[in-house]
Amino acid sequence: MSTLTAEPSTAPDPGAPGPNGAPGAASLAGAWRRFLLRRAGGLAVNLVLLLLVTFLIVQLIPGDPAVAIAGESATLAQVELVRTQLGLDQPLLVQLGTYFAGVVQGDFGDSYRYRVPALDVVAAAVPFTLSITLIAVLLLLALGVALGMGVGVATRGDRHRWLDLSFNLVTGLVSSVPTYVMATALVAVFAITLRWLPPAYSPAYGFGQAAILPIAALTISGTCSVARIVRRETAVILEQDYMRTARGWRLPALSLYAKHMLPNLLTTALTLSGIILTALLGSALVTEAVFAWPGLGGVIVQAIAIDKDYPVIRAAVFVIGLISLVITLVIDVILGLIDPRTLGEKRG
Amino acid sequence: MADSIPSVIPSVTSSVGTPSVGSAPTGRPRAFAWNAGLVVGLAMLGVVAIVAVLAPIALGTQASGIGGTPNLGPAPGHPLGTDSLGRDMLARTLVATRSTVLMALAATALSAVAGITFGVAVWLAPHRLRELGLRAIELAVSYPTMLVAIIVAAILGQGIVQVVVAIAIANIAGFARLTANLAARIASNEYVTTARLMGVPAHLVATRHVLPNMAEPTLILVAGAFSGALVEISGLSFIGLGAQTPAFDWGTLLNDGLSKIVMNPVVVVGPAVALTFTSLAALLVGDGLAAAANPRSNTTRSRLVRGMGTPSPGTGEEDAVLVADGIRVEHGGSGRELVKDVSFTIRRGEVLGIVGESGSGKSLTASVVAQLVGEGLTASARRLELGGTDLLGRVPATTLAQRVGLIYQDPGTALNPALSLGSQLSDVLRVRLRHSRRAATDLLLQKFRSVLLPDPEGRLRQYPHQLSGGMKQRAMIASAMSTGPDLIIADEPTTALDVTVQREVLTVLKRMNRESGTAVLFISHDLGVVRALCDRVLVMKDGEIVEQLDDVAALSGATVAHPYTKQLLAATPAVTVTGANDTTEARV
Numbered sequence: 001m002s003t004l005t006a007e008p009s010t011a012p013d014p015g016a017p018g019p020n021g022a023p024g025a026a027s028l029a030g031a032w033r034r035f036l037l038r039r040a041g042g043l044a045v046n047l048v049l050l051l052l053v054t055f056l057i058v059q060l061i062p063g064d065p066a067v068a069i070a071g072e073s074a075t076l077a078q079v080e081l082v083r084t085q086l087g088l089d090q091p092l093l094v095q096l097g098t099y100f101a102g103v104v105q106g107d108f109g110d111s112y113r114y115r116v117p118a119l120d121v122v123a124a125a126v127p128f129t130l131s132i133t134l135i136a137v138l139l140l141l142a143l144g145v146a147l148g149m150g151v152g153v154a155t156r157g158d159r160h161r162w163l164d165l166s167f168n169l170v171t172g173l174v175s176s177v178p179t180y181v182m183a184t185a186l187v188a189v190f191a192i193t194l195r196w197l198p199p200a201y202s203p204a205y206g207f208g209q210a211a212i213l214p215i216a217a218l219t220i221s222g223t224c225s226v227a228r229i230v231r232r233e234t235a236v237i238l239e240q241d242y243m244r245t246a247r248g249w250r251l252p253a254l255s256l257y258a259k260h261m262l263p264n265l266l267t268t269a270l271t272l273s274g275i276i277l278t279a280l281l282g283s284a285l286v287t288e289a290v291f292a293w294p295g296l297g298g299v300i301v302q303a304i305a306i307d308k309d310y311p312v313i314r315a316a317v318f319v320i321g322l323i324s325l326v327i328t329l330v331i332d333v334i335l336g337l338i339d340p341r342t343l344g345e346k347r348g
Numbered sequence: 349m350a351d352s353i354p355s356v357i358p359s360v361t362s363s364v365g366t367p368s369v370g371s372a373p374t375g376r377p378r379a380f381a382w383n384a385g386l387v388v389g390l391a392m393l394g395v396v397a398i399v400a401v402l403a404p405i406a407l408g409t410q411a412s413g414i415g416g417t418p419n420l421g422p423a424p425g426h427p428l429g430t431d432s433l434g435r436d437m438l439a440r441t442l443v444a445t446r447s448t449v450l451m452a453l454a455a456t457a458l459s460a461v462a463g464i465t466f467g468v469a470v471w472l473a474p475h476r477l478r479e480l481g482l483r484a485i486e487l488a489v490s491y492p493t494m495l496v497a498i499i500v501a502a503i504l505g506q507g508i509v510q511v512v513v514a515i516a517i518a519n520i521a522g523f524a525r526l527t528a529n530l531a532a533r534i535a536s537n538e539y540v541t542t543a544r545l546m547g548v549p550a551h552l553v554a555t556r557h558v559l560p561n562m563a564e565p566t567l568i569l570v571a572g573a574f575s576g577a578l579v580e581i582s583g584l585s586f587i588g589l590g591a592q593t594p595a596f597d598w599g600t601l602l603n604d605g606l607s608k609i610v611m612n613p614v615v616v617v618g619p620a621v622a623l624t625f626t627s628l629a630a631l632l633v634g635d636g637l638a639a640a641a642n643p644r645s646n647t648t649r650s651r652l653v654r655g656m657g658t659p660s661p662g663t664g665e666e667d668a669v670l671v672a673d674g675i676r677v678e679h680g681g682s683g684r685e686l687v688k689d690v691s692f693t694i695r696r697g698e699v700l701g702i703v704g705e706s707g708s709g710k711s712l713t714a715s716v717v718a719q720l721v722g723e724g725l726t727a728s729a730r731r732l733e734l735g736g737t738d739l740l741g742r743v744p745a746t747t748l749a750q751r752v753g754l755i756y757q758d759p760g761t762a763l764n765p766a767l768s769l770g771s772q773l774s775d776v777l778r779v780r781l782r783h784s785r786r787a788a789t790d791l792l793l794q795k796f797r798s799v800l801l802p803d804p805e806g807r808l809r810q811y812p813h814q815l816s817g818g819m820k821q822r823a824m825i826a827s828a829m830s831t832g833p834d835l836i837i838a839d840e841p842t843t844a845l846d847v848t849v850q851r852e853v854l855t856v857l858k859r860m861n862r863e864s865g866t867a868v869l870f871i872s873h874d875l876g877v878v879r880a881l882c883d884r885v886l887v888m889k890d891g892e893i894v895e896q897l898d899d900v901a902a903l904s905g906a907t908v909a910h911p912y913t914k915q916l917l918a919a920t921p922a923v924t925v926t927g928a929n930d931t932t933e934a935r936v
Contacts, residue, residue: 046487053499060503068505157723168385172635176628178579180586181620184606188613199610241761248720248756249776250749259775263766274490282494286583290606301587304502313502320495328490339766340811 028340035336035343039329050321054314055099058086069308085109086310103318109311113303118311121299122319129295130323132211133284136218137277143219144226145269151227152234153257167231175224179283183217183290200292214291218280226272233268237261267339274331278324285320296320386636392629400449403442410436411443412594422614429614431604440601441618448597449626451512452578458516459577460570463523468558470524471531472550482528488521493580501589508597511590515577526569530562564641571634575627582623598623651680652721654740655728669834669867670694670717674730677712677891681724687712688891694835697865699858701882701900703875703916709891710871711839717869718837719748735834749780753828753866755857757840759820763812770808773827781831795826798863799856818849822856829860836860839871854881876920879903887913 061068066083074082083089086109087098102108108118155164177185190213191199197213198205237243238261246260285297292298300316303309336343404411416434420426428437470481488496493515500514531554534540540557548556584590585599593600598619605616655674670693677687687709694700702710716727719739732739734751756762764772770789777788789808796804799822812820821841828836838857842850858881861868872878878885878900885897887910895910897903908914 049487057499057502062504172385172631173624173628176575176631177620177624178583178627180583181602181623184602184609184616184620188609188616192610192613241756241758242764244720245754245756245762246764246772246775248718248754249780250745251775251779252745255775255779260764260767260772264764267766278490278492279494282492283583285494285498286587289587289603297587300498301589304498305506305588317495317499317502321491324491324495 031340031343032336035332039332043325043329046325047322050318050325051100051103053321054103054318055096057314057317058088058310059092059095069310071308108315108318111312112309113307113312118309118315119319121312122296122315125294125296125299125316126319126323128293129281129284129288129297132214132218132293132295133277133280135211136215136222136284137273137280139215139219140222140226140276141269141273143223145230145265147223148227148230149234149257149262149265152231152238155231156235156238167227171224171228175221175228177221179217179221179287180290182221183214183287186213186217187290200290201294202292210291210293214284214287214293217287217290218284222276222280226269226276229272230265230269233265234261237264240264263338267335267342270331270335270338274328277327277331281320281324383636383639385632386640389629389632389634389636392625393633396445396449396626396629399442400446403439404446407439407443410439412440419608419612421612428618429612431615432608437601437605437615437618440596441598441622444597444601444619445622445626447508447591447595448578448582448599448622451508451581451591451597452515452574455512455515455519455577455581456570456574458512459519459573460523460566462516463520464527464566466520467524467527468531468554470528471535471558472554485521485524485528489525491521493518493576494583497580497584498589501584506589506592508591508595511581511584514584515580518580519573519577522573523566523569526565527562530565531558534558534561564637568634568637568641571630571637575630575634578630579623579627582619652716652719652727652729652740655730667696668693668733669696669698669735670869671731671733672713672717672729673732675713675716675727675732676729677709677716677721677725677727679724680726686725686891687716687727690888690891690893692886692893692896694867694869696834696867697861698884699861699868699870699882701870701872701878701885702888703872703878703885704888705873708888710873710888713888714837714839714869714871717835718752718754719743720754746780749776750831751834753831753833753836755821755824755828755836755838755841758844759817759824760812760844762824763820765812768809768811769815769823773823773830776827777830791830792826795830796823798829799823799826799860801826816849817845818852821845821849821853825853825856825860829864829866832864833866835867835869837869837871840873841870842877843873850877857881874920875916879920887916 058065058069064079066079066086066088067074069086070079070082087095090098106117106119110116111118111121114121151163151167154160155167158164187199190197198210199213201210243256243260246256251260284295285300287293288295288297289301296316296319299312303312303316332342412435414433414435416426416430416436418430418432418434420430420434422429426436426438428441430436431440466481467485470478470485473481496518497511497514500517501510504510504513535553535558540553543553543557544550581590582597582599582602585597586603588603591597591600601619602616602623605619608615655676672693673691675687675690676685678685690709690713692700702713704710712722712725712727715721716729717732717734717739721727729740737743737747737751763769770792774783774785774788774792777783777791778785781788783791792808793804796807801807801819801822807815807819807823815823824841836857841857842853845853854877857868857870860866870878870882875885882900885900886893887895887897889912895908895913897908897913899907903917908917
């Protein structure tokens with residue numbers, strides 16, 4: 001038998017971050033700096049692209065944009081008026097320069113319909129859309145994670161097959177209901193049949209009362225989608241070696257799931273929440289129509305389908321794009337705070 | 349919300365695990381496994397397809413003929429009522445199936461073809477261009493699909509073709525990203541590298557090697573994209589940007605119905621149910637395909653029971669830390685015996701090695717002792733005692749937590765990536781042994797120092813990914829020692845480490861054993877490592893102990909009896925273990 005008595009060799013382990021931990025902290029600060037620099041650069045590029053896209057909305061209209069915008073029944077004079085108003089008679093680069101200069105000062109031009117700055121029309125609608133979307137996302141993440149994790153833990157290793165089956169059935173069915181269909185169903189039941197809640201927005205009702213159904217419509221099916229994903233993820237995490245390590249420490253269920261599993265699940269949930277938020281923003285645009293909700297959806301549909309109000313379209317598209325970008329950035333910052341490893345990932 | 353969240357998102361946490369304590373033997377063949385969801389989903393899609401073909405032929409006149417009684421509620425002949433022009437809503441819903449499904453199919457096909465082409469092109473492009481392309485894809489993906497669709501609708505105007513193009517464009521980025529990601533993953537495989545090295549042209553590499561391997565995930569995405577396109581197109585029609593009168597789809601029907609909902613709620617039922625039904629069908633197919641590609645094991649919960657028969661006498665010794673008699677492990681589903689009647693005793697301060705090839709049952713034996721039998725396995729023993737405590741009865745978690753320390757094979761995966769070392773390693777002390785935060789940290793620090801972990805205070809705040817493999821394993825040893833256990837179970841603790849680090853970890857382990865008198869159950873496939881560390885060695889093969897080696901020092905081909913041990917011995921390279929005082933070279 002060999003003797004393995006005294007000190008181990010003092011050769012440093014390869015790949016170790018340093019002798020005394022300080023480099024670890026420094027590298028974290030460095031990771032944050034690189035992350036913020038990269039994201040600031042990415043944000044700038046995305047803003048320029050957004051400006052280009054909104055500029056091109058008018059340029060890409062097939063045929064003569066001025067004719068298309070003024071409408072088929074417009075007189076020649078009206079068409080020319082539109083042309084000069086939008087600067088469509090200028091060379092393309094001049095138009096682009098004027099557009100950029102205007103946007104930088106928050107000027108997208110005046111709305112054709114309302115005769116006020118287009119940005120004001122959009123700004124008035126933003127709080128309505130953003131409030132229901134943000135509340136819905138927070139709700140559906142909390143509910144979806146709780147439901148998915150609970151069912152995932154309860155059905156681990158094929159326990160409670162009935163729960164597994166009914167969870168799959170219910171969440172599969174509910175998550176297949178489009179939000180605007182869900183909204184319509186909610187109106188039919190809670191506003192028309194039961195008369196508990198107002199069917200549509202009106203200044204007469206309080207915001208809170210009128211917002212319940214739109215928020216519910218956005219939350220319910222999303223909760224099921226998130227719960228399904230979280231449940232799958234829970235099953236994967238439960239099989240990870242580190243969960244076995246935690247079981248080896250004989251930790252009680254609360255500590256096992258709340259402390260050792262949840263943070264790993266949160267990374268998934270937060271990564272998801274970026275996708276969900278931008279997608280929900282899109283859903284909200286459509287769902288608002290059910291409730292005559294005075295948000296961006298109504299503004300943008302009115303501007304496209306009825307008024308051909310291009311300054312408003314440009315402003316609305318720009319603002320929604322900006323909101324998506326900011327949301328993505330905020331979520332990545334939160335992710336970085338929870339799990340510094342995500343800082344190095346190339347996203348956005 | 350099927351309109352927004354992709355129903356099939358690949359698991360974020362990879363499930364690459366290494367077989368060790370408590371893992372069931374796997375290696376099931378990867379075959380396409382039909383499942384109920386897939387069958388039901390396909391059947392539902394079949395129904396939709398039949399309706400889409402037949403309804404316009406059979407019910408076309410009923411759906412668009414004006415002149416019936418307007419705004420009927422549910423009535424005989426009109427179960428879903430009539431619209432404001434007296435047209436039957438059931439007929440209209442069924443007839444609209446064709447236009448709605450065709451629009452969604454066209455949009456999905458367009459975006460799939462364009463997205464996959466773009467994705468492959470990006471992957472084949474030179475490095476610079478590829479980076480640019482990937483960035484563009486990431487940017488496009490981060491925009492809400494509906495917003496992109498609305499922009500396109502704003503440019504092209506309203507109508508069926510415009511909506512199809514809009515949704516197709518909006519979904520291209522998703523396909524492009526999946527393709528680029530998959531291509532990158534497949535391209536790094538050896539067979540692709542080989543093909544490239546052999547001078548196969550890039551486009552042939554793409555069509556022969558890369559594309560066929562992308563079929564499965566792409567199919568899953570197609571199912572999700574179809575469901576998304578269906579809901580998005582109907583959504584655009586619903587807000588008036590899609591199909592224009594006299595054309596109609598489920599979205600326009602729903603919109604019409606909504607305006608009458610106060611008066612006649614039944615008219616929204618048709619399009620709402622149709623949309624949900626079709627979207628559910630696509631979701632079931634997508635999930636079913638994903639499940640078929642990656643079948644979940646059907647396991648039942650594990651059990652540890654008292655085995656039949658009377659314990660063999662003579663195994664209980666005065667200074668025994670662990671007495672195990674007649675351990676059996678059986679796979680619950682198949683009834684296959686994985687460990688057959690294994691008995692051994694570990695004395696105080698002793699290092700007992702179990703050596704054997706993978707699948708020999710050595711880790712399973714350890715998992716029974718650790719009371720961490722894997723899911724789906726049934727374990728039994730005639731007798732299992734840890735320092736006088738009967739492990740087959742109800743053992744308080746605190747007792748187990750305190751008296752058994754565990755060290756695992758791969759320190760890279762055995763530590764929780766989301767928690768700092770201090771936070772996770774002190775949990776057992778705080779939660780199970782009721783130490784205060786301060787006392788737990790102090791104890792852990794003391795153990796960190798005794799395993800010679802540099803900068804112990806700094807380590808507490810660090811996350812596992814900030815440490816090297818050897819340091820992580822030392823931290824694991826420190827944690828295992830922190831409860832003052834009677835027995836440490838080390839399951840291949842050095843297998844995942846490189847040779848120099850391996851030696852350090854073994855040395856630390858041996859020193860712990862010497863200084864504290866803690867017994868060690870050491871599992872390894874490497875006889876060289878085992879003979880350098882252990883006092884006694886059990887050789888396992890096919891779930892049985894084939895040989896017990898009491899005199900490790902005198903180990904040679906002449907002293908062992910079983911042919912398998914001779915084979916193992918012949919295959920073992922010389923392992924050198926360095927101490928400060930002397931160097932022992934184990935020779936074969």
